[in-house]
Amino acid sequence: MATIYYEKDADRSVLADRKVAILGYGSQGHAHALNLADSGIDVRVGLREGSSSRAKATEAGLKVTSVAEAAAEADVIMILLPDTEQQAVFEADIRPNLAAGDAILFAHGFNVRFGYVVAPDDVDVAMVAPKGPGHLVRRTYTEGGGVPALIAVSQDPTGGAHALALAYADAIGGTRAGVLETTFEEETETDLFGEQVVLCGGLSALVQAGFETLVGAGYQPESAYFECLHELKLIVDLMYEQGISGMRYSISTTAEYGDLTRGPRIINDAVRAEMRKVLGEIQDGTFAEEFIGEVRGGGANFTALREAGKAHQVEQVGAELRSMMPWIAAGKVRVEDASGGD
Ligand code: NAD
Ligand code: MG
Numbered sequence: 001m002a003t004i005y006y007e008k009d010a011d012r013s014v015l016a017d018r019k020v021a022i023l024g025y026g027s028q029g030h031a032h033a034l035n036l037a038d039s040g041i042d043v044r045v046g047l048r049e050g051s052s053s054r055a056k057a058t059e060a061g062l063k064v065t066s067v068a069e070a071a072a073e074a075d076v077i078m079i080l081l082p083d084t085e086q087q088a089v090f091e092a093d094i095r096p097n098l099a100a101g102d103a104i105l106f107a108h109g110f111n112v113r114f115g116y117v118v119a120p121d122d123v124d125v126a127m128v129a130p131k132g133p134g135h136l137v138r139r140t141y142t143e144g145g146g147v148p149a150l151i152a153v154s155q156d157p158t159g160g161a162h163a164l165a166l167a168y169a170d171a172i173g174g175t176r177a178g179v180l181e182t183t184f185e186e187e188t189e190t191d192l193f194g195e196q197v198v199l200c201g202g203l204s205a206l207v208q209a210g211f212e213t214l215v216g217a218g219y220q221p222e223s224a225y226f227e228c229l230h231e232l233k234l235i236v237d238l239m240y241e242q243g244i245s246g247m248r249y250s251i252s253t254t255a256e257y258g259d260l261t262r263g264p265r266i267i268n269d270a271v272r273a274e275m276r277k278v279l280g281e282i283q284d285g286t287f288a289e290e291f292i293g294e295v296r297g298g299g300a301n302f303t304a305l306r307e308a309g310k311a312h313q314v315e316q317v318g319a320e321l322r323s324m325m326p327w328i329a330a331g332k333v334r335v336e337d338a339s340g341g342d
Contacts, residue, residue, distance in 0.1 A: 002180055002181065003180070003181040004178045004179065004180050004181070005151075005166055005169075005175055005178070005179040005180075005181070006175050006176075006178060006179075007170060007175045007176060009166065009175065009179075010166045010167050010169065010170035010175050010179075011163060011166070011167060012039070012167050012170055012171060013167075014160065014163045014164055014167045015041055015076070015164070015167045015168065015171060018041075018042070018074075018075055018076045018164075019042050019044070019073055019074040019075055019076065020036055020041055020042060020043045020044070020074055020076045020077075020078065020168075021043075021044055021045075021046050021070035021071055021073065021074030021076070021077045021078065022036070022043060022044070022045050022046065022070075022078050022080060023045075023046040023047075023067055023070060023071070023077065023078065023079050023080055023081055023089070023094075024046075024047070024079070024080035024081040024082075025045055025047055025051070025053035025056065025057050025080075026053070026080065026082075026134070027133055027134030027135065028080045028107050028130065028134040028137065029045065029053075029080035029134070030053075030056070030057070030060075030134060030138065031130075031134040031135065031137035031138035031141070031172070032078060032080060032107075032134075032137070032172050033045050033057065033060075033062055034060060034062070034138055035137065035138065035141045035171065035172040035173055036168075036171050036172060037061070037062060038141070038142075039170075039171040039172070041171050043062065043063075044062070044063040044064070044065055044070050044073060044074065045057045045062050045063065045064050045065070045070065046064075046065055046066060046067040046068075046069065046070025046071060046093075047064055047065075047066070047067065048066075048067065049066065066093075067089060067093040067094075068092075068093040068094075068096070068097055071093055071094045071097035071098070072097035074102075075099070075101065075102045075103065076102070076103045076105065076164065076168070077094060077098075077102065077103070077104045077105065078104075078105040078106075078107070078128075078168075079094070079104060079105065079106055079107075079111075079117075080107055083108060083110045083111060084291075084292060084295045084296075086106075086110075086111045086116065086117055087111060087116040087117055090111075090117045095120070098119070098120060098123050100122035100123070100157075101122065101123075101124075101157075101158050102123050102124070103123065103124035103125070103126060103158075103161060103164055104119055104123060104124070104125055104126075105125075105126050105127065105128055105165065105168065106125075106126075106127045106128075106129070107127070107128060107129045107130065108127070108129055108187070108188065108191065109127055109129070109152065109154075109184035109185070109187045109188035109191075110188055110192075110288065112125060112127075112154055112184050112188075113184050113185055113188035113189070113288075114188075114285055114288040114289075116292070119155060121155070121157060122157050123155065123157065124153070124155055124156055124157060124158050124160065124161035124164065125153070125154045125155035125161070126151065126152065126153045126154070126155075126156075126161045126162070126164065126165040127150065127151060127152040127153075127154075127165065127184060127187060128149055128150075128151055128165050128168050128169045128172070128174065129149060129150045129151075129152075129187055129191075130147045130148070130149045130172070130174060131147060131148045131149060131150065132147035132148070137172060137173065140173060140177075141172065141173035144176075145173065145176055145177065146172070146173030146174050146175065146176035146177040147173065147174065147177055148174065148177040148178045148179070148180065149169045149172075149174030149177075149178075149179045149180070150179070150180050150181075150182045150187050151165040151166060151169055151179055151180070151181060151182070152165075152181070152182045152183050152184050152186075152187055153165060154183075154184045166179065189279070189282050189283055192282045192287060193278070193279050193282055196278055196282070196287075197275050197278055197279075203232075204309075206266075207228050207229050207232065207314065208312060208314060210224070210227075210228040211224045211225065211228045211229065211313070211314045214227065214228065215313065221313060221314075221317045222317060222321060224314075224317075225314060225317045225318055225321055226321070228314075229314060229318060230318075230321070235247060235251075238250050238251075248260075
């Protein structure tokens with residue numbers, strides 16, 4: 001069985017005499033900084049000169065310094081910068097400001113798992129990774145709840161890294177929902193696999209392919225949109241609340257029979273073989289190398305793929321149909337909230 005920690009398991013006092021730096025004020029950064037401050041933790045936010053987030057963080061009542069100053073002042077440094085930027089910022093602004101016994105924390109294991117950030121031996125390295133977007137980490141905390149989190153320790157020269165990570169998870173609200181013990185390897189590899197194969201990559205491609213198949217067969221794009229995209233949320237909500245069997249209980253027997261007999265023909269052995277291949281590329285570092293290389297090389301292919309996705313017919317049809325359902329847009333996460341500022 002997995003080890004899951006709750007509020008009673010965390011000792012918040014281990015954070016009482018620590019100074020925490022939150023580097024970055026985007027999706028995760030703003031949520032961690034504000035939750036820690038509300039939990040009474042001594043926190044400062046490290047941002048670039050000229051960052052538009054400086055004003056936002058200052059208005060929110062937080063102390064803002066440069067990244068290097070924050071790293072120097074604090075003895076617990078949470079790195080909430082884009083994964084592609086962490087290595088350069090670590091070498092320029094964090095490493096020179098580390099002292100023995102400091103702790104560096106991550107919200108995703110990517111840079112440690114793939115060797116882009118290698119901390120000195122006398123520094124604790126741990127992860128507190130909320131399993132949800134930053135705006136939810138903040139909102140659920142203010143509502144008295146929390147987003148589940150994963151914790152892991154990869155370096156523990158002080159012997160206190162685990163207790164520190166758990167206290168941090170507690171202070172941002174994670175222990176209210178459950179904090180799962182994992183490793184940097186497991187978190188990084190399962191996170192990448194999930195987003196590539198199921199949550200983002202697999203799902204987007206499934207929706208687009210279903211839509212294209214219906215439209216290609218002469219059906220109205222609007223029908224295809226409702227069928228392949230709009231209804232998805234209703235089905236996912238049922239799965240989220242009651243599992244796959246619970247979802248099947250709520251749909252018609254016609255839908256259930258089609259699900260059970262046709263689903264395995266779509267996600268067939270060839271698809272499963274490709275899933276294992278994608279997992280292999282994650283495990284052997286091929287994906288990480290490709291992604292970091294793409295971004296460092298200017299990201300032309302990345303941008304072209306993103307633009308092609310935006311130009312897909314399902315987006316045009318969807319934008320029109322959603323404009324007739326303003327209540328959907330009213331509940332949406334604003335892009336600015338989700339992705340943070342600069
Ligand atoms: P983000 O892009 O929303 O925010 C990044 C912040 O870093 C911004 O404030 C940006 O201005 C700042 N920044 C960018 N480059 C910088 C640089 N060179 N120097 C200084 N500041 C710089 O990022 P995020 O989505 O919050 O991700 C942060 C970390 O959290 C990543 O490791 C990510 O994998 C992890 N994570 C994110 C989510 C999520 O919901 N977004 C969930 C779990 C874990
Ligand atoms: Mg993820």
